[in-house]
Amino acid sequence: MDFKHVSVLLNESVEYLKCKSEGIYVDCTLGGAGHSEKIIKNLKAGGKLIGIDQDQAAIEAATKKLAKYDVDFELVRDNYQNLTSILDQLNIDKVDGFLFDLGISSYQLDTPERGFSYKYDAPLDMRMDQRKDTTAADLVNNLSADRLTEIIRKYGEEKWASRIAKFIVKFREEQSITKTNQLVKVIKAAIPAGARRSGPHPARRTFQALRIAVNNELDIIETALNDAVSRLKPKGRICVITFHSLEDRIVKHTFKDLSTKCTCPPNFPVCACDTKQKVKVITKNPVTPSEREIEDNFRARSAKLRVAERK
Known part of the structure; x- marks a missing residue:
């Protein structure tokens, strides 16, 4: 590409x-x-x-x-x-x-395999520098609910941060979150239906927050x-x-x-x-x-x- x-x-x-x-x-x-x-x-x-x-x-x-x-x-x-x-x-x-x-650049967003976008099913990566070790998947699978809440609230300004973090932790007890579409489903499940009917895509703020955290932006x-x-x-x-x-x-x-x-x-x-x-x-x-x-x-x-x- x-x-x-x-x-x-x-x-x-x-x-x-x-x-x-x-x-x-x-x-x-x-x-x-x-x-x-x-x-x-x-x-x-x-x-x-x-x-x-x-x-x-x-x-x-x-x-x-x-x-x-x-x-x-x-x-x-x-x-x-x-x-x-x-x-x-x-x-x-x-x-x-x-x-x-x-x-982030349009190229990074529009290249599915980089894992920056909630629009594509891809590995949950989000590293701007692919020489780095830590991916977004590492964060969602290893951080505590409190730390995930802090990241999503601080960097994504997401009011449902605590609920999303709890749903992530619950989901990963059964299986690891390695793909973007898995995380999108968890986020949608965490945000009440009424809150998802208006505004931006429900996963946008969480994806932004994880990207900022991965890259220490x-x-x-x-x-x-x-x-x-x-x-x-x-x-x-x-x-x-x-x-x-x-x-x-x-x-x-x-x-x-x-x-x-x-x-x-x-x-x-x-x-x-x-x-x-x-x-x-x-x-x-x-x-x-x-x-x-x-x-x-x-x-x-x-x-x-x-x-x-x-x-």
Whole structure:
């Protein structure tokens, strides 16, 4: 299956990067290389693009897509949580811009055997990096009801989390849950019929929660953003696209902390906290997709773009 992914807020995010023809830019979530290709079109000799993705399929697809451009680029199979070590290994000190497109790619969702989607009957996997050991099946078959409840409630914002966890534990007493359709049936059985008649697919929130837990998606965002800002040149920009409130909240608060000038009480005559403003937030309110983009790509409906600039 070809790596197909429609990049969301493509024009807006790259425009906010303000690419310099000889600049160095890092696409921390390479995916289908849509954003990377848009960036590389703005570069000339002397410019450089670095693409990072933990999915080997993304690396292979991006290599083919970007090979036709006569611009220096380097693709690294890794997690953006290791951004500092990646740049160190490439002997790059400072860069002109970072782009993060958080969440899952359409390719991963639409490839049944990856086990991300509740729409297909497939192994319950959900690993973005298939070199990792822990799958979603490992979580649902080994974690306690309390821990499953915590994951489903925290990462899926699912009000039936406790009930779903109890049904999972009861089901696995008879047989292991190894397939996506098994988990979907358990979730449907756990959620009362009346609650299933409206709203999104009853399994959507639980699948999201397990995916986030398997890939440790939320816990790495704040550190990665801080690491990125520390490697930005003055006036360099960082653009972050999120797809649900949990991600967006982290990005919003991190940018707010990084843009704080002083944390001392107002009555202090002299600053004693030594807090220095690191960035200026460019987007007072997040940029969202146009109605046309949402019509063309329904998965874009919840996307939000936030941008900050290095002081």
